[in-house]
Amino acid sequence: MRHLRSLLLGLLLGPWLALGALAQVQLKVLGDFAFPPYSSLRGTEPVGIDVDILHELGRRTGVQFQIELVPFKRVVESVRAGTVDGGMALLRSAEREGFALFTGVMHNSTYSLFVTRDSKMEFDGLASLHGKRIGKVRGFFISPEFDAEVAAERIQLHETAGAEQGLHMLMLGRVDAISGQTVVTRYLARQLGYADSVRPLPTPLVPDRPTFLVLSRASKLPDKEALAERLRLALEAMHKDGSIERIEARHLQ
Numbered sequence: 001m002r003h004l005r006s007l008l009l010g011l012l013l014g015p016w017l018a019l020g021a022l023a024q025v026q027l028k029v030l031g032d033f034a035f036p037p038y039s040s041l042r043g044t045e046p047v048g049i050d051v052d053i054l055h056e057l058g059r060r061t062g063v064q065f066q067i068e069l070v071p072f073k074r075v076v077e078s079v080r081a082g083t084v085d086g087g088m089a090l091l092r093s094a095e096r097e098g099f100a101l102f103t104g105v106m107h108n109s110t111y112s113l114f115v116t117r118d119s120k121m122e123f124d125g126l127a128s129l130h131g132k133r134i135g136k137v138r139g140f141f142i143s144p145e146f147d148a149e150v151a152a153e154r155i156q157l158h159e160t161a162g163a164e165q166g167l168h169m170l171m172l173g174r175v176d177a178i179s180g181q182t183v184v185t186r187y188l189a190r191q192l193g194y195a196d197s198v199r200p201l202p203t204p205l206v207p208d209r210p211t212f213l214v215l216s217r218a219s220k221l222p223d224k225e226a227l228a229e230r231l232r233l234a235l236e237a238m239h240k241d242g243s244i245e246r247i248e249a250r251h252l253q
Contacts, residue, residue: 025227026064027085029054029213030078032137033069034162037187037251038089038107041069050088050106052247053238054213060234063227071161073139082218089211091141100214101228104235107248111142111206113177114170114185114198121176123201130154135166135178142179142206164188170198179205183252 031039031050039048046067054065070078079087080099089106090096113134115121122128126149136142138159149155158175160166166178167188178185182200189195213231215224238244 025062025221026066027215027221028066028068029086029088030075030084031067031069031088032072032075032162034164035072035181035184036191038184039069049248049251052250053106053235053244054088056238056243056247057213057231057234060238061230063231071139072137073161076139079214079216080218082216082220084216085219085221086213086215088213090214091209091211093141093144096141096214099217101217101224102212102214103228104213104232105210105239106213106235107211107244108208109206109211110182110204110208111179112182112185112200113205114167114180114189114200115177116170117197117199119176121201123177123203123205126155129177132156132177133158133175135160135169135175137161137163137166137179140179146205164192167192167194167198177201 038050046069075087078084133156135158150157
């Protein structure tokens with residue numbers, strides 16, 4: 001009987017004890033420093049949709065997020081090396097699955113090819129990019145097929161630290177097109193005064209895909225799988241109750 005009472009007490013208190021343990025978790029998470037309106041720096045302060053999502057996620061779960069924004073390639077490399085606990089917001093790929101635990105969805109991303117307003121360039125598949133100079137943010141993943149075309153030197157790739165530099169390259173004629181997350185590239189074009197000078201090609205380079213908060217498999221964080229599942233469920237709830245939609249609306253209005 002005593003064992004039965006202990007078992008029942010454990011079942012009743014288990015979730016609360018787990019939550020209490022989780023409340024002590026502090027996660028250092030890296031994000032892109034030049035990806036507005038999702039993540040960027042206002043002086044030295046991280047701001048943006050994804051930053052606010054993590055703030056709300058922390059409020060719900062008790063996890064304390066230490067957010068640092070850096071060039072995106074460093075985000076990926078740090079998650080791979082385990083020098084940070086996590087990263088945001090990464091597209092899923094087989095290669096990244098090897099070094100990152102994918103938790104919940106932060107936002108969806110469509111990637112388009114942006115060209116100058118008077119460009120005659122067309123896009124109806126990767127073959128139409130043969131011989132073209134394409135700009136891309138260093139570390140951003142498009143697709144294995146795109147990477148294969150670049151490796152075979154059928155596409156000339158020009159990489160930058162951030163999307164803003166890519167827009168400048170496009171306007172200077174150093175590339176024929178840039179690959180850009182559609183919301184971010186439109187946002188930056190308005191900020192830089194290029195809104196009337198650039199346009200996305202009609203066919204997306206990458207269809208709408210989710211981006212994730214990830215945890216580093218190589219970090220020293222204990223019980224990563226359980227934490228990843230708890231974060232996934234909390235992010236799922238934030239999508240369902242409209243919290244993430246309201247955060248996006250505040251930044252995009």
